[in-house]
Amino acid sequence: MKHDITSIIKRYNDDPTRLMDILIDVQSALGYLSDSTIEQIAKILDVSRVDVVQTVSFYHFFARAPRGKYTVYLNDSVVAGFYGRENVKEAFDAAAGIKFGEVTADGLIGLFNTPCIGMNDQEPAAIINERIFTKLTPAKARILISGMKAGKSIDQLMQEVLESNAKPSLKNSMIENNIIKKGAVIFSDYIPGSALKKVLNLSSLEVINIMKNAALRGRGGAGFPTGMKWDVARKIHSRTKYIFCNADEGEPGTFKDRVILTAMPKLVFEGMALAAYAVGARDGIFYLRNEYRYMREYLEGVLKEMRADRLLGTAICGKKGFDFDVRIQFGAGAYVCGEESALIESAEGKRGEPRDRPPFPVEKGYLQKPTVVNNVETFGSVVRIIQNGAAWYNGMGTEHSKGTKVLSISGDCANPGIYEVEWGFSVNDILKMAGAEDVQAVQIGGPSGSCIAPNEFGRILAYEDLATGGSLIIIGKNRDLLKDVVLNFQRFFADESCGSCVPCRALTVVCVKLMERVIEGKAAKTDLDDMISWAEIMKKNRCGLGQTAMNPVISTIKKFRELYDKKITAKDERFNPGFDLKSAVSDYDAIVGEK
Amino acid sequence: MTDKKIIATISLAGCFGCHMSLLDIDERLLEFIELVEFNRSPLTDIKKITRECDIGFIEGGCCNDENVENLIEFRKHCKVLISVGECAIMGGIPAIRNTIPLKECLEEAYLNASTTIKSNDKKIIPGDPDIPKILDRVYPCHEVVKIDYFLPGCPPRADLLWEFLYALVTGKPFEFKYQTFKFD
Incomplete structure (x- = not known):
């Protein structure tokens, strides 16, 4: 084992700046990065143990404990949720006999959540041992788990769940390009x-x-x-x-x-x-x-x-x-x-x-x-x-936005996939192209972008109006915008904040807790005012991602205020509806044995 | 006498340090009591609020149901409520226990600590209607009731308390200096 580590590090000339490659290769050879492995890597590279630990602990695919011979990372994106992710998750849970976040006792199967893996047009999707499984269903989840228990290879597993009409874009893959x-x-x-x-x-x-x-x-x-x-x-x-x-x-x-x-x-x-x-x-x-x-x-x-x-x-x-x-x-x-x-x-x-x-x-x-x-x-x-x-x-595009833009369109529409259009198309044009009806909202530019309402669908995609890196998520009228979309996005930011700037590290977490309360009907109007006022503080974060990490809440409070107001039921604003004395003392009652 | 503002003060899960800081305004106390009348407060030893108050001065967060009850009483009877100091605003030192389940905290305090391990031979964790119930965690005041102002510090400096209370009582402008909330 020590020999493996030494030879892997040799491949990268004992260069500590190549630590990412070293860790990826070592993990792929040994399954996970144990404390002693980390110790050895640090020793060979002649850096402190903490230098290695801090990199390992930052990235969610680095495992400090075994994650199973088969490791399932089920995508946790909003659109996966639209397409029945919860049922697939439960099927995995039940078939493997463990919960997400756990590994089976025999070390065979590990089930984990992971944020968007870039498969929004073919959800629910999962990464299993570095390969991607798309369009999962509860039935397919059961087939996969029983295949794993039978010791089948990833290629075999893929064959078993590949639909006959699928048109994979690469060999040994289930992924379709969907260039529309x-x-x-x-x-x-x-x-x-x-x-x-x-x-x-x-x-x-x-x-x-x-x-x-x-x-x-x-x-x-x-x-x-x-x-x-x-x-x-x-x-x-x-x-x-x-x-x-x-x-x-x-x-x-x-x-x-x-x-x-x-x-x-x-x-x-x-x-x-x-x-x-x-x-x-x-x-x-x-x-x-x-x-x-x-x-x-x-x-x-x-x-x-x-x-x-x-x-x-x-x-x-x-x-x-x-x-x-x-x-x-x-x-x-x-x-x-x-x-x-x-x-x-x-x-x-x-x-x-x-x-x-x-x-x-x-x-x-x-x-x-x-x-x-x-x-x-x-x-x-x-x-x-x-x-x-x-x-x-x-000659293509608008005054300030030249050429074309490749859009990733997903969510509630007939034709999710890739669209390359000239800048200047309106949201309405795009919804028509994608075959979207009964649209409640469109999330433009991902969670860090903005969520727009139907009265703005005449706006155009361009740097001078709706700037976007290319993602459009279409949210149908049947979706619970706050729970299915905003809360998911805010949890994503709380997980993905690098933690360097205080507003991003702390307020993303507080924001999730407040959103949970809003959804439960336990928030006060002042909670909404607080969140709006934090938008200014968030602008002090160092990077663009931190600065926009409360956009999901802020942009929906602005544009879908009525959804929030419906959830604010407290009559007397002097008392915080989020506090429940009965549940706050329930632990104590249980400990001292009071009925 | 009638134009005096009525103030009530309390220390919930705090150490009385914020109250001590209030005493540290020294001779300005004389000026202060010309402007306000103290109702319920450790300074007057009045145990229950006896009339509607203008200002409620809250030190400490809520660690038990009695704290909650008192805080709610303050909210009901005070027009303006101020969270004074780290514990009221964030939970402070008592909130260090928030990372540890309540059961473990109580077992450590009553069963396993070197001072109780021999004396508590019946292994009792006290539970009685006469003693307050401990909450699952320590709550900052604004998670229980609406708070109008937050005065940071541990404790807030006497000068800050004085300048703020003086401005609040007299209606004069108050400048919240950068140094007030910049600590490092």
């Missing part, structure tokens, strides 16, 4: 390498100017101008610079990057190479969320092909001095790592806590070197802009 509307930028015909060949005759500044003229803005959600970001990195004098692709896609309800990577992986890697050419970088890191680990072999294969085709590696397209390669860095389950500086921290083997800025990553990023971090879709767009020109790209 293709657009001009991402999902159109593409010859790998054509953009790279085109830039060889251009200077780096010319490439950046094309991006500026195209007015390309980052597709992760914040919408920062890509050309400007690259230009800052280009101007900084440094022998080492890094290009990062952010494929952490942790915003619940978003799954477009998964589909882009499955359908158009070369487009994305080529985009990274173009960025490298423009800023003068040689190293690319592709940060992929652990939930998508099933893609590892596939993407490694794609990278290999591209190297063979001289689209990556040394002397790309035969141009001497144009060297660039990409390695895949996996996360281990942490929403906050989608924030670029947290993502860099994580890639350095640390807890994924956002950094203070300035300096910005583009000045001092990975290993303190200039680092460009862009989203999967941004890199894809870059290739098309080079191929077809800034004017072509500029």
